[in-house]
Amino acid sequence: MPLTTVETPTETDGVSLSHGLKQRHLSMIALGGVIGAGLFVGSGAGIAAAGPSIVIAYALSGLLVMLVMRMLGEMSAAYPSSGSFSSHAERAIGPWAGFTAGWAFWVLLCTAVGLEGIGAAQIVHGWLPGTPEWAWVALFMVVFCGTNLAAVKNFGEFEFWFAALKVGAITLFLVLGVLALAGVLPGTDSPGGSHLTELLPNGGEGLVIGLLASVFAYGGLETVTIAAAESQDPVRGVARAVRTAMWRIAVFYVGSMAVIVALVPWDSPEVVENGPYVAALDRLGIPGAGQLMNVVVLVALLSAMNANIYGASRIGYSLVQRGQGPKWLGRVSGGVPRVAVLASSVFGFLCVLLSYWRPDDVFAWLLNMIGAVILVVWIFIAVSQLRLRRRLERETPERLTVRMWAFPWLTWVALAGMATVFVLMAREPDTRVQLYSTGAMTLALAAAGYAWQRARERR
Numbered sequence: 001m002p003l004t005t006v007e008t009p010t011e012t013d014g015v016s017l018s019h020g021l022k023q024r025h026l027s028m029i030a031l032g033g034v035i036g037a038g039l040f041v042g043s044g045a046g047i048a049a050a051g052p053s054i055v056i057a058y059a060l061s062g063l064l065v066m067l068v069m070r071m072l073g074e075m076s077a078a079y080p081s082s083g084s085f086s087s088h089a090e091r092a093i094g095p096w097a098g099f100t101a102g103w104a105f106w107v108l109l110c111t112a113v114g115l116e117g118i119g120a121a122q123i124v125h126g127w128l129p130g131t132p133e134w135a136w137v138a139l140f141m142v143v144f145c146g147t148n149l150a151a152v153k154n155f156g157e158f159e160f161w162f163a164a165l166k167v168g169a170i171t172l173f174l175v176l177g178v179l180a181l182a183g184v185l186p187g188t189d190s191p192g193g194s195h196l197t198e199l200l201p202n203g204g205e206g207l208v209i210g211l212l213a214s215v216f217a218y219g220g221l222e223t224v225t226i227a228a229a230e231s232q233d234p235v236r237g238v239a240r241a242v243r244t245a246m247w248r249i250a251v252f253y254v255g256s257m258a259v260i261v262a263l264v265p266w267d268s269p270e271v272v273e274n275g276p277y278v279a280a281l282d283r284l285g286i287p288g289a290g291q292l293m294n295v296v297v298l299v300a301l302l303s304a305m306n307a308n309i310y311g312a313s314r315i316g317y318s319l320v321q322r323g324q325g326p327k328w329l330g331r332v333s334g335g336v337p338r339v340a341v342l343a344s345s346v347f348g349f350l351c352v353l354l355s356y357w358r359p360d361d362v363f364a365w366l367l368n369m370i371g372a373v374i375l376v377v378w379i380f381i382a383v384s385q386l387r388l389r390r391r392l393e394r395e396t397p398e399r400l401t402v403r404m405w406a407f408p409w410l411t412w413v414a415l416a417g418m419a420t421v422f423v424l425m426a427r428e429p430d431t432r433v434q435l436y437s438t439g440a441m442t443l444a445l446a447a448a449g450y451a452w453q454r455a456r457e458r459r
Helices: 023-032 037-078 084-092 095-127 133-149 152-181 203-217 223-228 234-243 245-263 269-273 276-283 289-321 338-357 362-369 373-395 409-427 429-458
Strands: none
Touching: 023 152, 023 223, 023 234, 037 084, 037 203, 037 223, 037 234, 037 245, 037 269, 037 276, 037 289, 037 373, 037 409, 084 095, 084 223, 084 289, 084 373, 095 133, 095 289, 095 338, 095 362, 095 373, 095 429, 133 152, 133 289, 133 338, 152 245, 152 276, 152 289, 203 409, 223 234, 223 289, 234 245, 245 276, 269 276, 276 289, 289 338, 338 362, 362 429, 373 409, 373 429, 409 429
């Protein structure tokens, strides 16, 4: 299929949106975007399966994510757009690809909003057991829907302070952990390497489970390239965010996993029951560690809700602007796509209702359907970068302010890594259903997108 020409962002989806995000907003969104609730809570199951080799799992998946972010950064710096990878896929592969990647990601983000609302409500319900969980979910949805309906700078301010709290919490955790391991933290004895004697306690199978858990913990890094289109200097913002991705991943993910497995026995029940960070702080004798981490997890969940409503609304808006969705969804007032914000919030709240009404069939089916969407998006990013890089070098080399390392070899290495993850998912019973469900949704969207593309070509 020939490459499809798409207008520059200044002529399409960037023109009606405001540019209210400042550089400090974008920098903190990039910094805090890698710290999600999955890191604080979901990593426990990975540690229980992989043992100390969870550090290797996070390092391997982190390398893959670094390559993906570098590719996405190259394209987003050259073509800043609120559609991000969806716009790049349309430009490089064809409208059907932009349609497929964009709407699949929209469903993923909206469903994630509902899941995060449920998680946040459960934490608050634990503090105030007399209050109904659904009321807290409704309150959070109203707050963050309202935040995103207002000027984009409000979203930026919320994310700035949310990210600052998350970064501060995990930095303090790392400092305390390193001091304890060095034997200089008062009231604690260093365990040395006593918990690291067996790297693969459950063999290669445990490492595979840990690897799959770690891959999906990195979801959400794409938001910074979506937000960059509404910043005061999109190109510089994307470039800075991408160039600092490596040390952020290394410190926050790989570093914290190393500290946890060194401090706490990998097979300790508390790692899964209370979460790995709480288990580690309890080992250090930090009073109130459990409640402290609950506050941090709550902040991470609320931050993710805010960011996902924002990301879903901008992806939906961009799709409509490119003629790939209902026109009413693309209405903008005050520089904000308010109808898209409302639609994304309503879909998220519908997911919450499904979790109460039909938890065993409809909601479970929805969760399986989005299980591997992020990998589908990454594949579109890699293929798009392979095709757009040659065009940029030939037609507008001055746009290449961010360059993929060792092109095209590392792009192919990343694609091979994604294919490997798909194979591993097919081997594991717990992830096989997710793989097939996501595949079915992707094929359905691709067929719809291709039919729409052919119809537009005939017109």
